[in-house]
Amino acid sequence: MRGDMDxxxxxxxxxxxxxxxxxxxxxxxxxxxxxxxxxxxxxxMVHAGETLAIVGESGCxxxxxxxxxxxxxxxxxxQVTFRGQDIARxxxxxxxxxxxxxxxxxxxxxxxxxxxxxxxxxxxxxxAINGVPRAKQLERIVELLDLVGxxxxxxxxxPNELSGGQRQRVVIARALALEPDVIICDEPVSALxxxxxxxxxxxxxxxxxxxxxxxxxxxxxxxxxRHIADRVIVMYLGHIIEQGPAEVLFSNPRHxxxxxxxxxxxxxxxxxxxxxKRVLLEGDLPSPLNPPKGCPFVTRCxxxxxxxxxxxxxxxxxxxxxxxxxxxx
Amino acid sequence: MxxxxxxxxxxxxxxxxxxxxxxxxxxxxxxxxxxxxxALVGESGSGKSLTALSAMGLLSGRVGQSGGEIKLNGQTIxxxxxxxxxxxxxxxxxxxxxxxVASLNPLLSVGExxxxxxxxxxxxxxxxxxxxxxxxxADVGIPEPEKRAKQFAWELSGGMCQRVMIASALIAExxxxxxxxxxxxxxxxxxxxxxxxxxxxxxxxxxxxLIITHDxxxxxxxxxxVCVMYGGRxxxxxxxxxxxxxxxxxxxxxxxxxxPKLTDAPKxxxxxxxGMVPDIADFPEGCRFRTRCPLADKQCVKTPPLQxxxxxxxxxxxxxxxxxxETLQ
Numbered sequence: 001m002r003g004d005m006d007x008x009x010x011x012x013x014x015x016x017x018x019x020x021x022x023x024x025x026x027x028x029x030x031x032x033x034x035x036x037x038x039x040x041x042x043x044x045m046v047h048a049g050e051t052l053a054i055v056g057e058s059g060c061x062x063x064x065x066x067x068x069x070x071x072x073x074x075x076x077x078x079q080v081t082f083r084g085q086d087i088a089r090x091x092x093x094x095x096x097x098x099x100x101x102x103x104x105x106x107x108x109x110x111x112x113x114x115x116x117x118x119x120x121x122x123x124x125x126x127x128a129i130n131g132v133p134r135a136k137q138l139e140r141i142v143e144l145l146d147l148v149g150x151x152x153x154x155x156x157x158x159p160n161e162l163s164g165g166q167r168q169r170v171v172i173a174r175a176l177a178l179e180p181d182v183i184i185c186d187e188p189v190s191a192l193x194x195x196x197x198x199x200x201x202x203x204x205x206x207x208x209x210x211x212x213x214x215x216x217x218x219x220x221x222x223x224x225x226r227h228i229a230d231r232v233i234v235m236y237l238g239h240i241i242e243q244g245p246a247e248v249l250f251s252n253p254r255h256x257x258x259x260x261x262x263x264x265x266x267x268x269x270x271x272x273x274x275x276x277k278r279v280l281l282e283g284d285l286p287s288p289l290n291p292p293k294g295c296p297f298v299t300r301c302x303x304x305x306x307x308x309x310x311x312x313x314x315x316x317x318x319x320x321x322x323x324x325x326x327x328x329x
Numbered sequence: 330m331x332x333x334x335x336x337x338x339x340x341x342x343x344x345x346x347x348x349x350x351x352x353x354x355x356x357x358x359x360x361x362x363x364x365x366x367x368a369l370v371g372e373s374g375s376g377k378s379l380t381a382l383s384a385m386g387l388l389s390g391r392v393g394q395s396g397g398e399i400k401l402n403g404q405t406i407x408x409x410x411x412x413x414x415x416x417x418x419x420x421x422x423x424x425x426x427x428x429x430v431a432s433l434n435p436l437l438s439v440g441e442x443x444x445x446x447x448x449x450x451x452x453x454x455x456x457x458x459x460x461x462x463x464x465x466x467a468d469v470g471i472p473e474p475e476k477r478a479k480q481f482a483w484e485l486s487g488g489m490c491q492r493v494m495i496a497s498a499l500i501a502e503x504x505x506x507x508x509x510x511x512x513x514x515x516x517x518x519x520x521x522x523x524x525x526x527x528x529x530x531x532x533x534x535x536x537x538x539l540i541i542t543h544d545x546x547x548x549x550x551x552x553x554x555v556c557v558m559y560g561g562r563x564x565x566x567x568x569x570x571x572x573x574x575x576x577x578x579x580x581x582x583x584x585x586x587x588x589p590k591l592t593d594a595p596k597x598x599x600x601x602x603x604g605m606v607p608d609i610a611d612f613p614e615g616c617r618f619r620t621r622c623p624l625a626d627k628q629c630v631k632t633p634p635l636q637x638x639x640x641x642x643x644x645x646x647x648x649x650x651x652x653x654x655e656t657l658q
Contacts, residue, residue, distance in 0.1 A: 057516035058487070163605050164373070193372035193606070194543055198587045198599035205598065220516065223546075227589040227599065246595060264521040266546030268588055270569045273549040280525065281518045283472070284486045 010084060011045035012182055012214055013069065013102070018042045018078035020061070020068050024289055036288045038064040040238035041078070046182060046214050053217040053229035053246070055261070059285050060235040062218045066184045069216070070104055082182075100130065103175035107187035109167035113159040119170045120145075120155030126177045144173040149203060165196035172203065176211070186218045201228060222265050226250045234258050237288060237296035240315060244322025254322070254329040257297045295326070303328055337403070338363050338504050338537040339384060339422075344397035346379045346388065346561075351609045352395070354379050355561040358635065359539075361505065366531060366538040368548040368569075370584075371558035374606045377541050380558070381507045384539075385424050386414035402504060419446035423498035427510040429490035433482035439490075440466070440478025443497040452501065465496040470526055488519035492526065499530060509541045524551050545588055549573060557581045560607065560617030563635060567644030575655070577638045577646040580618045582654050600658075616648070623657060624650045 020039040039061040046052045054062040067073035069080050071087070080087045082098050090098060106112050113122050123144055124137045132140065142152040148169040159167055168188065175183050185204070189197040205228060207213055219225050225232060226246060233243040234255065242255040253259045260279040267273040281300045292298045294309045301308065307327060315323040339361045346354035354376040361367045371377040383394050386408030399406055401421060407413055418424075423446075426432045434442055443465055444458035453461065459478070466474035469492040482490055491511060498506055508527065512520040528551055531538055542548060548555055548569065555572045557565045557580065565578035576582040586600040593599075604621045607613065615632050619625035628649045638644035638651070648654070 057518060165605055194545070194584060195372060195587050195602040196605060198589070198601040201589070202598045202601060205596065222517070223589045223591055226591060227593060227595050229595075250591065260518055264517040265591065266517075266520070266524070266544065266550040268545035268549050268573070268585060268590060270549040270552075270573050273546065278521065280521060284488055284519070 009047060011047050012083060013046040013216065014079075014081045014084075015045070015065070015069065016043050016079045016081070018065065018068060018080065019076045020064050020073050021076040022074075034289050037238050037291065038073070038288065039068065040291075042235070042238075042240055043078075044233055044240070044243070046216050048181065048214055049208065049212045050230045051208065051215040051217050051228055052231050052233065053219060053225040054233045054235060055219060055222060055225050056235035057220060057261075057285065059237070059288060061238040062220075062235050063186055065235070066104070066186050066216060066218050070102075070184060096130075100126075100178040101181045102184070103178070103180040103182070104184045104186065105168070105171050105175050105188045107190050109164060109171045109191070110159065112171045113167060115159055118156050118158055119150075119162070122159075122170060123155075123174045123177055126174060130178060140177065144176055147176065147207070148173045149199075163196070164192050165199060168192060168196075168200055169203065172200075172207070176207065179211070180213070182214045182216065184216045184218070187220065188217075189224060190219070190221065197224070204228065222250075222262060234261065237285065237291055239296050239312075240323075240325065241297060242322070242324045242326075243315070244320060248320045248322050254318075254324045255297075255326050256301050256303050256329065260302075336362050338365075338401070339539070340398075340400040340403075341380065341384060342398050342400075344380060344383055344399070345395045346376065346383055346392060347395040348392050348609060351612075353392070353561045353609050354383070357397070357558070357561070357563050359556055359563065359566075361537045361539055363504075363537055364531060364535040366528070366540060366551055366553050368552035368555045369539060369541045369558060370543065370545065370548055370555060372543055372606055374560075374609065375558040376561035377558045378509055379561075381424070381509055381539060381541055383408055385418060385422060385507060386411070387424075416450075419498075419503070420450050420452075420501045421504045422507070423501070423503040423505070424507040424509065425491070425494040425498050425511050427513050429494045429514070430482055430487060432494055433490055435482055438479050438481055439485065439493045443478070443493060443500055446497065446501045450501065461500060462496070465500045466493070468530075469493075469496045469499075470522070471496075486519075488515055488522065491515060491519075491523055495523075495526065495530070499534065499536065502534060503536060505537045505539065507539045507541070510543070511540065512547060513542070513544070520547070527551060545585060557584070560612050561609075562617060562647065563645075564618065564648070565638070565644070565646045566635070567638060567640075567646075568642045571638075571640055571642045571644055575638075575640055577640070577644070577651040577654050578618075578648050579622050579624050579650070579654050579657055582657050586658070624648075624653055626650075 021035045021037050024034045024036045056062045064073050120141045123141050127137045145152045189200050229246045232246050232249045242258045260281045263279045286299050298304050298308045313325045313327045315325045317323045337360050341359045344357040369377045440462045443462035447453040447458040463474045463478050471477050512523050552569045556563050559580050565581045583602045613620050615630040619629040633647045633649045635645045635647040638646045
C-alpha cells in the first residue's frame, strides 16, 4: 500500500513538466506556426506496485501523456525518467532493456494483435526479440496463457477466432512476457462488454497482487478508475487540474471540473440517478489550438470569476495529500 | 396495458433474424408505447442492434429477417419493402447511431443534412427546409445555429455532431426514434447533455424512443421501461425502477452485480459472470444463458417462456427459476 512507503522510496517512473506540442496545419508566410498543446506541463510519479490513473475526457491529453512516455509522441519539453534514468538519454541497448520493464496495453485488442500470427506467436514475439530460445518460449507461452486465464491449448488459434475479452487477455499476456514492472494501460476495458470488463479488471488486480506490477491506468471511465486506482490524476486540456488519493478525490472532489465529471457518471440505479445533484457543464472543450489564457477550464466553469481568465492557477496541496489547481476551491 | 393497440407506436412480435442457419434474434417481442423511452440492453451478440435494424429495414447481406411481425401505430409494415421503408424512414421512423461523425456526410453542410429528409420527402422546399433546419439545430442546443448550419461535420465536436444527428432524425417529427448506443462514443459530460436533450425532446414532442445501450447507467438515467436481451432473446422486461430494484432474471441480476459502482469497496474483486457470451453458432439448447447461469439445472434445457414477473408491475421474465434470482449474490 502506498501509505506505508516512506517518502524516499524512489519512483519507478517519473514525469517532470512534460509538454507535448504538435504543430497544426500549414504555416503561412507571415503567420506563426500554430501549436496544439496536447500536454502542457504535467508532472507525476508512478511507484512500484501502485495504480495511478489518469482520467479526463477526449482531448485532455491523457493518452498523449502515455504515448510520450512510450516514445510514441514527441516530447517537446520536460523529462521522463524510468528508474532514475532519463529515457531520452538512453543508449539503444539501455532503451530495449527499459522496454522489458515498461509495457503497454491499448484499448483495442483487435488492432493490437497481428491477425496473421497465432496468439502463441504474438506472445512469443517479445521473447524472440529478446533472444529467448524457442523451447523456452513455448514453455513461457503456456505459463502466460494460464496466468491470464486462457486455455494453453488455444495458443495455435488466430485472433479472429477469439472473443474481445480473450483477445485482451492475449494482449495482457504479451505485455507480461518480459516480466515488466510497469504497464501503461490505455483504456484497457473500454472496448469490452460489461460482463467481460469485470473479468479483465479482476485479472489486472490479480496480476498486480501476484507480480507487484504498477499500472499507469488511462481511462475515461470513472467507475472503473475508482475501483482499481490508488491515486488519480484529473486532466483537462493538457493540464492536471486535480490529483490525489482515489478515495479522497471520489468522496470529495474539489475542482469544479472534477465535480462535474463525477456528477455526470450515470449511476446504475434509477432512484439515485434521477435524484442526484448534477453539475451540467455548458458547451464543449475549447479548441486546443486556442486554449483560454488563464485557467484551462474557465470557459465552462460554473463558478468562474474574473481572475480565472487572467492567470492560470497552480496546483496547491491540501491536508489530504490532494492537489487542486483552482483559485476558488 | 389495457388499450395496447392504438397506444403502441412500435410493436415487434416474434421477430426472428437469421445469419445463415443461425438464429441471432429468436422470437423477440417488444412494444413501445407512445411517448415512451424503452431501453434495449444487452452485450455484443445479444441481438439488440439487429432487432432495431430489422425494424428499420436495414438488415443486409447474409443477415435477414426470417419471421415475425412489425407494426407501426397498429399497421403492419414490411421492412423488406424498400419503397415502403423509403417512405417511412426519416419521416415516421428515424435512427441515430453510435458514431455521429461517421454518420454524417463530410461533403454536405450540416444544415443541408438536417434539412435533407424534409426535402427528399417533398415536405418542404429547400429554402423552407433550411430555415427549419436552423431552428432544429437551435432546438437541440447548438449555439449560433445559422453559422453552424453552414459548417461541415469535421468542423464540429463529437457531441455537436450527435446533436446534429438528433436534429436531422427529428426534423420530420417521426413517431419513433431509434438510438443505437447514441452516447457510447461521447465523453461523460457530453453524454449527460445528450441524454438530457433526448429526454427534453421526448417531453416536448411526444416522440417514442428506443434506445439501445450496454450501459446500465444510461438505462437508469433515461429509460421508462427496459428490455434485457441475451443470446437473441428478451430475457426480462420491466419498468425501470422495478427492474433495478428487483431483477428477476439471473442474467439481469448478475449484470447489475458485475458493473463497478461508485458505492463498491474499491480494489475488491468484482463479481463476474463466468464464461462469455456463446458464439451464435453454438447457443445452447433451451435457455441460452444456462451455460453461464448459477441457477441452471435440467429443466433449463427447455426454453422458458416469457411470463409475468409476479411483481406488481406488468414486467415479464423468461426463467424457470426466477423466484430464486434474489438469492444470487
